[in-house]
Amino acid sequence: MQNSSVDKFNYKIQFTTSTVYFLFSFLLLTSIGCQKDTGITYNEADRTIQITDNINIDNGVRDKKPIFNFTNYEKFLSYVSKSDHFLIVPLKNFKNTNSDNKVVLSVRYDVDDDIDAAVKMAYRSRKYGIVSTFFILHTATYYSKKVGEELIRNPNLIFYLKKIQDSFGQEIGLHNDLVTLQLMYGIAPRQYLKNELAYLRGNGINVWGTSYHGSPYCYIYKYYNAYFWYEYPDNGWNYEYITKGYKTIKIEKDSLSSYNFSYEAGFLGQDYYFADSNSIKGKRWNMGMVNLDTIKPGKKVIILLHPEHWDY
Numbered sequence: 614m615q616n617s618s619v620d621k622f623n624y625k626i627q628f629t630t631s632t633v634y635f636l637f638s639f640l641l642l643t644s645i646g647c648q649k650d651t652g653i654t655y656n657e658a659d660r661t662i663q664i665t666d667n668i669n670i671d672n673g674v675r676d677k678k679p680i681f682n683f684t685n686y687e688k689f690l691s692y693v694s695k696s697d698h699f700l701i702v703p704l705k706n707f708k709n710t711n712s713d714n715k716v717v718l719s720v721r722y723d724v725d726d727d728i729d730a731a732v733k734m735a736y737r738s739r740k741y742g743i744v745s746t747f748f749i750l751h752t753a754t755y756y757s758k759k760v761g762e763e764l765i766r767n768p769n770l771i772f773y774l775k776k777i778q779d780s781f782g783q784e785i786g787l788h789n790d791l792v793t794l795q796l797m798y799g800i801a802p803r804q805y806l807k808n809e810l811a812y813l814r815g816n817g818i819n820v821w822g823t824s825y826h827g828s829p830y831c832y833i834y835k836y837y838n839a840y841f842w843y844e845y846p847d848n849g850w851n852y853e854y855i856t857k858g859y860k861t862i863k864i865e866k867d868s869l870s871s872y873n874f875s876y877e878a879g880f881l882g883q884d885y886y887f888a889d890s891n892s893i894k895g896k897r898w899n900m901g902m903v904n905l906d907t908i909k910p911g912k913k914v915i916i917l918l919h920p921e922h923w924d925y
């Protein structure tokens with residue numbers, strides 16, 4: 614829109630001054646009108662984030678929703694990054710980081726379905742000097758698609774992850790949907806996980822940790838994806854077996870160390886955990902609901918955000 618306005622302006626500039634003023638006012642009004650229509654604002658130096666020669670992410674801010682928008686998200690990043698109260702670390706460093714005079718804070722992102730929003734949030738984390746952890750979901754459409762009995766990876770996935778990890782300095786982790794994989798896709802999860810990690814690590818993506826995904830199937834068949842791990846205790850649902858139709862399926866399990874994972878994000882023993890997947894009195898949790906300044910130094914806090922809630 615901006616370029617075509619400039620072209621029109623250049624073309625008409627040979628007319629009289631009053632015509633130029635008239636056209637200028639007209640174009641100004643038109644361009645304001647256009648901005649209103651799309652609702653996109655560009656506060657950033659980078660209007661687009663390039664993933665490959667053919668893939669660019671529009672880095673504009675839409676702010677359509679009252680609370681879950683990038684303006685509020687950036688206010689939060691600005692506040693925690695400027696305050697002396699917090700020591701912010703990626704999750705790979707969470708367990709071994711302690712402080713007497715600061716609150717240890719990690720911001721975790723579970724990228725359930727919007728990789729573009731994740732890239733935009735990684736960009737903004739970098740802008741405020743924050744290193745966070747982005748867990749990518751191996752059953753999401755941005756990661757793979759099911760063809761027959763197989764999951765075929767998105768060949769561009771690595772470029773998105775490199776942008777998050779290498780350009781924006783963030784940690785990448787794997788968002789585990791492994792029990793779902795066994796139950797719904799009939800794929801053996803141990804071999805699958807070995808293959809995926811070999812692929813990711815072989816392509817220069819450093820995966821230290823994992824977090825378990827709350828798939829809609831978890832609520833239907835009563836399991837946590839964390840049940841894949843021997844380290845996760847039996848908490849009352851279908852820890853060993855799941856019944857699906859006439860079939861009873863024994864959940865495959867393994868240890869974190871078999872895959873060189875140094876942590877599971879759900880087993881880190883934090884003092885406070887806040888998540889935008891939780892609901893407080895019928896409202897989705899957001900950072901405006903807690904005063905992080907009231908948390909005492911020495912305490913450890915994890916905040917979980919889902920990118921798809923914040924962009925749009």
Ligand SMILES: [Zn+2]
Pocket residue numbers: 723724725788825826827828
């Ligand atoms: Zn998830």
